[in-house]
Amino acid sequence: MPFETLFDKYNELLKAIITGAGGLAGSYFALMAIKNGFDYANSDDPHKKHEAKSGFKRMAIGAGVVGMATYIGNQLISFF
């Protein structure tokens, strides 16, 4: 297998992994948004409300980290 083809295949594999992981992360965000939103709206306990808020914060940071990983991954694929 020529060197270029080998790297093309490798890049395709990476793209597939990034897409798959992005999809999984999307599912996580959707689920966590529903869970935290539900907890926040349906609870009268201030502690639970605070926890739901923290959950939203963690989710937002997670979204940033996933965005960063996707950006770095795409940059690396286009570089090689």
Place this chain on the structure above:
Amino acid sequence: MWDEAKKSFWEAINGWLEKVATDLAKQGLSLAARYIQNGVKLEEIPYFSFIMVTIQALAYGLFIITFYKEILRAMKEDMTGEAQPNWLAIVGNAAISASLITFTPTIIKDVLIPISNEIVAYIADAPVKWNIKVDGIKLGLSPDVALAAAGLHLLLGFLIWSIGMIALVIAQMITYAQIAIAIWLGPLLASSYQSRSEIFSVYWKEVIALVFTPVLRMALFVMVISTAGKGTLDGLLWSVGFAIVAVIGPSILKGYIHKSGASSGIVSGGKFLFYRVVLTRFRGRG
């Protein structure tokens, strides 16, 4: 008649041994001077840079895969309520991993190896009485005159010593190959730093032992030549002893480094410094 036959037999053996020993010693010393005295020269290894770039490209791919693996693991734990994700640690480890993929070969090639080569050059300048430019060897034994008259035991000792020289050069070449493989493996191991950081301290122990093996070998090479320079059988035997230790050099260094924990100290110190800087900036902004 018997005496004459015996004499010519011994003369023939002496002549043959002298020729073989001188030739081997000449080649051995010239190669040893080239490879042991000059330190590590990575440009002698074919396709080194090409393989390095390829492995770094593969390592960056593995880095992304490991980064996603860590992110997804943290998300899973958050979702199931097992643990809250530590995003700072995940991003910090990813940053260390990416930096190590980029800089591990550079640290070894441009920092550690030049230091090792400088020490080798310093030891090579030691005022040892040897002369490797002569036709044959001047170690109190002149190949043209003294060897034939020296006696068979001395000739055999000299032959063993000459083979020891060749073995020393082969050991040095093995070390070159091991250093090259260690440099190539560095980025691949760095890509898994995020999930298995402990593997990297073991890696650095091996690398430091390998890179500084030529220093130990050069110091022993000085001993090899100094002791052989006496021109006696016991001098040659001492010399062979030092040559054997020089051949098995890396295992000695590895043992000392593993016991002293020098490299793990370097790795954990660097890690501590990184987190300290990140946390200080984080607090400063908050």
